[in-house]
Amino acid sequence: MPSAGLLSARKGQLYALLALLALYAAQLAGALLPNLPLFVVASAGGLALDLVVQQRQPRLLAVLGRARFDITARQLVRDLLLVVGVARLAEPSTAGEATVVAGLLLAYATHFSCQLVALLVRRDRALPVLTRNVDASQLGLSTAPPRILARQPGRRLLSFMVPATTGLLVTVVTGDMVWGVTGLAATVVAFAAGTGWLARWLLRGRRAPDERTTLDWLDAWLAAYRPTHAMYFSGGSSSAYQANMWLGTLAAVEGRPLIVLRERFMMQKIAATDVPIVCLPKVAHLMALEHSPLKIMIHPANSGKTSQVLRIPSLKHTFVNHGESDKLSSCNPYAKAYDEVWVAGPAARERYQLADIGVDDRDVVEVGRPQLAPIRPLTGPPSGPFLNVLYAPTWEGWTDDPGNTSIMLAGEHLVRALLADPTVRLVYKPHPMTGSVDPRAGEADARIRALIDAANAARAAEPGRDRPGPQAAADLARRTAELNELADAVFRPDADDVERMLVQALPEPGRAEAVGRAQEACEAAFWASVAEWEHQIVDGPLPGLYSCFNTTDLLISDVSSVVSDYLASEKPYAVANTSGLDEEAFRAAFPTVRAATILTPDAAGVPALLAAVRDPARDTLAEARTELKRHLLGPDEPPSLARFDAAVQALCARADARRARQPAGGEESLREDALREETRLRLGESVPGDAEESEDSVTA
Known part of the structure; x- marks a missing residue:
């Protein structure tokens, strides 16, 4: 329902x-x-x-x-x-x-x-190009007319x-x-x-610059900034998290980073960052990167528009994905279109070899997962009065592969079993795209939320169930306001894309680090503002997934990148088997579950699992988790960020070597070809923004 x-x-x-x-x-x-x-x-x-x-x-x-x-x-x-x-x-x-x-x-x-x-x-x-964190004052842009x-x-x-x-x-x-x-x-x-x-x-004083002037300015800015590595991203509004998880890594790598987007709405979906952002909606204008100093493109996701940027031979391209999992989608045959495929550890390399989809093993580079640094390692058995359990099912996916998500077949059984234990505090964090493909997943999610709400109401009625005082809520409100003020640019209600370019011209130095600290403080305030006995439904940006990792003692999930990331903590985890395979075949098919407790759809194994988490003597999978962590994420030394940086520099060197071998001017026709294709594709297309700004789609 x-x-x-x-x-x-x-x-x-x-x-x-x-x-x-x-x-x-x-x-x-x-x-x-x-x-x-x-x-x-x-x-x-x-x-x-x-x-x-x-x-x-x-x-x-x-x-x-x-x-x-x-x-x-x-x-x-x-x-x-x-x-x-x-x-x-x-x-x-x-x-x-x-x-x-x-x-x-x-x-x-x-x-x-x-x-x-x-x-x-x-x-x-x-404008043919939108920017953020870039000084565009030379274009003489004006503020927007009344909306x-x-x-x-x-x-x-x-x-x-x-x-x-x-x-x-x-x-x-x-x-x-x-x-x-x-x-x-x-x-x-x-x-x-x-x-x-x-x-x-x-009138002349308020008109925006024409297309040629804007593109010439972009060429000049690229020549002056001299970007070395860029992240390319295209997708729907709900997929922005796939790019946001790489922002810190992109900025930390040696060189001059850049973010290249294709959808105008995505400009405000990218989280706080000091990295310059350029949005090029049309493929013809994308070719402005052809003769720029940019060397490599890093791709966290495949999209229909990825093939357009792959046409630029002066760039080297690598696919890093937005997570490590054993899903079939993690071995997409499209990966062979890239110059290299960067993976976390040996497990992903083996996954590509077994999939036999045309990815040469020599093009697979193990770089670890730099984003996992905030995840705290296991320090011992749970010490508080409640065992904190995170249930984080993935979504149903675009394919009809069995066992993509547990939420439909096992979700309610798992949640009922967890709620039945009076010493368990459940943290439920569904994937943000749950129900976007299969309505049954959304209906199961709604029923799970109702179960959790009912359990919270019953617990609240028990004697001695105190909640944090009003000071904790006030502190959370204050921290949230500080975070929003730092992270979100403040626009006039009438502002359009051009005016936002003016407002977001150049960030204050260290703004991204300040946002990170504010987010950590806000997450800490969130957990302090809720009762330790109260089950939580987490479906907003705060607290983040890694904060949920650090707050919980056990993860129950599906075959997904969440499992790989959680392994960085070496805490116990369980995976729901809704694939139809028996346990032995399930473990053989999905290496990420080899150190997991396997739960059947009826959740019969939940009580034994909880007992093993409470008593380390019953935890027979601790050594397996340590070994699997190295297999999935690579060694602890050198640090993942150092390995990622080395991979960036090596691929940049390959791009330099290729350019040195090419005669000057050999790629001059790419932009003209793209322009002709763009003209054919867009005959009769409306003005960019007309659909999303029409009176039928505008919101208050």
Whole structure:
């Protein structure tokens, strides 16, 4: 069954839709009967409700848009009914009726004129490149025009039509046409003034630089900055974590790092970093990297747009993935497209050899997992009154491989078994993409959350269940505010991509380190603010996964990179076997589970597992975990970051050697070829940002 939040949202959409339809019907009935109070209330209520829907129901707006009943159609119907009501209730003269109709036509004409100017402004401000942590002052960028004028046509139409609607309704009540004419005049003036104000952004002083000027500036900046290594990332908004986990490593490597993105929305999804970020949405403009000093590209994920950057032969490319696991997706045949594949340890090398997908063993480089440094090692058996258990199932994945996730077949059984132990405190952290492919996973997640909420309610009713005082909550609020202030740039509500370039030009030195310290303090404050007996559902950015590792004594998960990362602590862990294989075959098929306790879908082994965690004498897998850690993540010495840095320098040297062998100018045609392909692909495509900024998708 859908989650309570989803059900509530759907109910809200349904109620709003039914209310809109009811008000239209009431407005029509009030005009035809005629019934003055009904007509006035329905007309005013319909406009007010549509304004609320614009603010709070973006999904409903999208549905209405797909049904060809967008805001323009809705307002036009409302105004036509208003004309009928004026004619039936106010009984104006022929000249008065003509004035009302002419006034409405003029209002819509000025609205569409404003929309045309808004389209021109958005086209002008759709730069071919966006940057962050880069000084773009030479481009002479300007701040954004008011959002309601440039990017919210629906809200603009509704808001500016308020005077006309109000005046006509007063006319209906009083019979005096002066009110209606005055209201229509005010609406026309508002639209005309808005059009004139918006047109200022098409004047020379406020216009954005043209494409050629912007790309020349980018070429000059690349030549001056001289980046050596870059992380390339493309994906959906929920996949940003795959790039964020590599930010610290990217910045720590010797050289001049760069981040290259392809989606405009991703600019604000990348976490706090001092590394310069460049977004190049079009493949033709991506070729600006062709003759830059950049040497290598590091890829934490595959995407449809990865093939576009692989066409640049002056760069060397390596795939690092965003985690180490035994999933089939961790041996994607696409990996053979890269010059090298960097893995954590020998296990991944063996995985590629066994998969036989065309990746040459000579191109596999073991670099460890530099991100795992914050994970604290096992110091002994649990010492507190509660055994803290982390259940972190992975998501269902894009493929239909059996056993991708335990949440559907085993999740509820595991959670029930853990909640049945009065000395267990459960920390439940599902994958952020759970339910995005298979609705059954989302439904299972909702049921698990309900079980945890019920268990917390029962525990809270027990005597002696104290909670931290208000000071702890206040400290968490203060720490969170400090973190948000450091991590998030503060934009004006009207800011667009161009203005954000101005705001995020150059970070203060050490800002990323300050954000890291603030996050650690915020996570510590979070755990201090919750009772040690209270089960936790962690589905936001805080606390992070590694903080959950450090706070818990046992992990229960699936075959995923979470298992490999947790092994850095050498704490006990268990894996749910929902693959259909027997235990022996399961261990043989997935090396990451060789040091794990294997749990069946019915969770029958949970009590014995908990006993083994409490009593080290029963923990027969401790040595196996130490050995498997080295096999999965590589040796402790030299440190993983040092190995990663060495791999970067070696691949940069290969790129330098290749360039030295190539004749100058041999790759000049790449950008022209890409431009021709881009033209073919994008014929008829809308302005970048039109879809996401339309009145049907804008949020409050």
